[in-house]
Amino acid sequence: MQTSYKWLLEWVDFSFPPQELAERLLGIGLAVETVEPLFPKLDGVLVGRVELVEKHPEADRLSVCTVSLGLEKKRVVCGAPNVESGQKVAYAPAGSKLPNGAQIGFANIRGVESAGMICSEFELGLGADKEGIMVLDSGVVGKRLADELGLEDWKISVELTPNRPDCLSVAGIAREIAALVGGKLKRPKISLKEAEEPASRFVSVETAERELCPRYAARLVRKLKIGPSPFWLKKKLIAAGMRPINNVVDVTNLVMLEFGHPLHAFDFQRFGSQKVRVRRAKEGEKLVTLDGVERSLTSEDLLITNGQAGTALAGVMGGRDSEISDGTSQVLLEAAYFDPRTIRRTRKRLGLATESAIRFEKGTDINVPPLALDRSAQLLSELAGGEVLSGIVDAYPKPKEPTKLTLRPLLVSQILGAEISSPEVSDYLSRLEMSVTPGKELSVIVPTFRVDIKEEADLVEEVARLYGYDRIPSLQRGSGPLAPRFSFFEAAADRLRELLVGSGFSEAVTSPLGNPKVFAKAGFAGPYAALANPLSEELSVLRPTLLVSLADVAGRNQAGGNPSVRMFELSKTFRPGSPPEEGWRLGLVFSSAAALHWREKGRSADFYDLAGILEKLFARFLHQPVRLTPRESLPGFFEREFELIAGGQVLGLSGELSPEWTKELHFKKPCFLAEIDWELFLKLAGPEKAYHPFSRFPAVERDAALVAPLELLVSDILDEIRNAKESLLESFELFDLYTGPQAGEGKKSLALSFRYRSAEKTLTDAEADAAHERLVGRLVSRFGLVWRRQ
Amino acid sequence: MALLSEGEIGQLVLAAEKEIESASTPEELSTLKIKYVGRSGILTLALRGLKDISPEDRPKVGQALNSAKVSLEEKIDARTSELEAAARKTARGFFDHTLPGTPYFLGHPHPLVQVNREIVRIFNFMGFETATGPEIETDYYNFEALNFPKDHPARDMWDTFYLQDSELLLRTHTSPVQARVFEKRKPPIKILAPGRVYRHEAINARSYYTFLQIEGFYVDADVSFADLKGVLHAFVSAFYGDVKTRFRPSFFPFTEPSAEMDISCTICGGKGCSVCKYEGWLEILGCGMIHPQVFRNVGYDPEVWRGYAFGLGVDRIAMQKYRIDDIRLFYENDLRFLEQF
16 A cells, blocks of 8 residues: 555644654554655746746747746746646746756747746656646745645555555554554545435446445436546545546545545446446356456356446446546446455456455445545535535445454453553554443454454454554563474484585485476376466476486586585475375485595596495494395486385485486586485384494404306395304405406406404404305305405 | 723713714614613613722712713613604605695585574474474465465465365465364474475565475463563574564464564664665564464364464575575575585
8 A cells, every 4th residue: 555644644643754654653563665755856846827828939839938936927938738828837947957857947949038947747757747738726826836736745655464454545544643643533524515316316226146245335426527637636646656547537546545445436328227236247248347358257256237237347347338438427436345255256367456356355344435425426526516416325235333342451461471451451442443341351342444353362463563562571481391302303304414414415405396398208207296376387296206306406516517516405205196195305416527636536426436325324324234226217317227225125216317318417427316215214214223232352354355257246245244144253345346357257356354253252363264264165155156265 | 890980970971972973873873872771781780880889989979870871861862863853854755734635525504404403493492392294285274274264365465386186285384284283282382393385476586486484383371472572582592693673563364463573684783784675674584372263273272272373484584694695596506505504
């Protein structure tokens, strides 16, 4: 809602300057967004009177005017067609400067000396009219224009929360100021002269939808003359951010801005009947609205009709056929109450967020229409010479009673934690135009414009607002349940971050929304959890995997000059269904170039680096090894793909990005990825492992060089060592691997180191040798290996 | 072995010192050690011969011999260390302690997650227990249970992503966790619910369609707005240190009274700068006393229980904290950005 400082001053007395007003309003919940001058500075411009208009001797379209400034007279050449003697005009003397930057001086215009300029609205920055000079309807000749027109004003723009439609009006904001200062609202005085003939003789009103339109009130004004509005009215519309149109439309807009209640003016001669009938639109019924668009309606829409055809889309926009035009002389003024939800649905469906719709959908005051009609009718008779027919035609079968609530003053103090006395509570509510009957419980009558106040808690907020949130004490006390329950999930995630960040991985946070085409192309087949109203195709589904976004981020990084990329993300992935599934996954990606360092000639990352970090993760969290089992690659995404298995369950997958995707994502080095079902993974994590005692006796090391067939998986040999459960074996390591010609055709040579140690005593060489023979012998016979002894 | 007089001992020491001085290798020094102070060294033997000296001279000569032995041993050891150090220096060859050290790869936590954890921990210390809820929500938990009736203008406060072919949506705030927890548990409850939320908003430097939010709520028999202010003040001083706060009335359908909390700008201290848009204040969070209707919806008696709730946006707080001017940087994951945290 936009209004102006001086406009508010017309409605309520207060003494603080604009900036302070903004702060005070913020303190009671009306967030003032901006306070800025309403009009540009017009320092030198004066009010002048045109005394004489003569033809320019050399130019047909120019006139030479004598402008009186009281004591002084100036000769000014003017090109405007509407200049006439007797007019009061805005005169910019030589030496003054206009808002558009024009420096006014003495000019010789086709041989005639011109001292200054008579200005148009546009040149003064006061409106859009460029066609002619601005003709003033008031002002003392010779005085500053800015003072005479009250131009020194500030635009106050308030961002309202949706619960305060009452403040979508000058009256509403002024009421809040009145409550702040403990003052009273100054409503405009209404003195309406009505003709003898009653309006009801010419128009009747009927509403077929009492729920959707519980009130429809109307007035008739005839013998009107359409014309421009006076400047004081235009100024207010401009302050509110609206465009002045003509006196009739401007008056309805002004009254809407004053009271917050939208009005509509029909050209009654073009209305089509003498009967207003409000009904639901028929499915597919058409109406051409004011903006010239033909709207196709549904039975959800409420329509104002002349008994037959639609004349307006109730509360949203008028119809073109009964629009006010220059020839209008009879006006049917409508002030009605429409069901907020109905207006909201129509407004949303048609995308017509008009000033009217915005107010109706948030809730208007059903008891304000007579006041709004009287005020408009009075202004129409004053500004457009209209004759107001007697009486309001009002269909309001069930008048709405104001809400009655009770409030326990003690509860106010309890909820707020501040001691506020009962009289103080009553005082705050009274300032808000509520009527309060004191007692142990206050009984409160809430005015109908406060559509947001429905129960006791709402009254507590009203008291709190005026008491001041900042006056409520800050109570720092320990309270609440003393049963600390730490989240296992958060603790595990923290441990994971420590491990991965410590291992050189940076954390990524990528978008959970993605492109279904990309997922499909990567082999993560649909269906996906798809959005009904996506921002774009690229962001139209919830992702089924983290891998695609991680590969994308890694590729961008590498292409963008970060050669070594190691990243992880712990985030959710989604699957459709009823209900849809969402679960935490851990994604890992890396692709790195050889480190450039004076000391260590590194190498670029390869598959074994991936296996290494996965082994660490599984060992740290699950205390068990991870098994990588080859799997058919997804078409396109992976070149080599492996399932990650532990505890007999598939916990995830990993692999090397395929050459096509490596190229598509602009990687310079091979890229490796893994994704783990983090929730499943954590289920295997179990409780903390118990401490395992270790031996303090010395160990004996023994090596074994073994020749094995190339196709035998190393993991088979290593598993066999573990399965042997040799009690003296403490640990073992594969420390060399050779697959060259000297190993023999189709063979590989493995070098293993074993550490033997007893828990009870110092091992003798003989004891260690015996254990070594047993263990290596078992491998030899199990897999048919050759044991190369020196 | 002939007995030595005090003068002879002095001469012997002088001679030995000369030899030590001129020795150029640790080996030579080792030979000297044997010669003078070894098992059969001159001084050792002389000490053994003391018994043959007259009892009146014995103490004097003994003392002289002992101090000569200690002094020579020390001199030989010192000289040996000196020579060894010089030898090591020669052996070491080129050494420049200013060369860059061996690289250790350390990753970097994401600033959003880091700030999220920091905030969660502060509230954990104040007795808030962490709870979570789904990102795909029902209209009921996201709106209706929280007192947003159907077709209510308050629903426009947050534009919503809906799922195809269903009544489901992507939660617009973490507040649905309130209703979910209330349904399962009885007060007193003190919960913190961090998580991802979604808004149907255009992407630009100031807005993104998803962000992290942290919801907190406390329900008990005697909870007041003053308690809410207390806990938020405690949070602010833990997270920001010494800043001013401001509470102003606002509107959320699920709290009454509702408030927004601002803090004095952490950049300019309240004088006004581009970060606070020259207002001196930064909007930090929305909060209020839980609306009685929310309690009625979940079967709590609002005459018995009262509670407060607050919700803050992690992205915005992280942006303020690190003076990040474009929210998209968080989701781009450029390592040149991440490596700064």
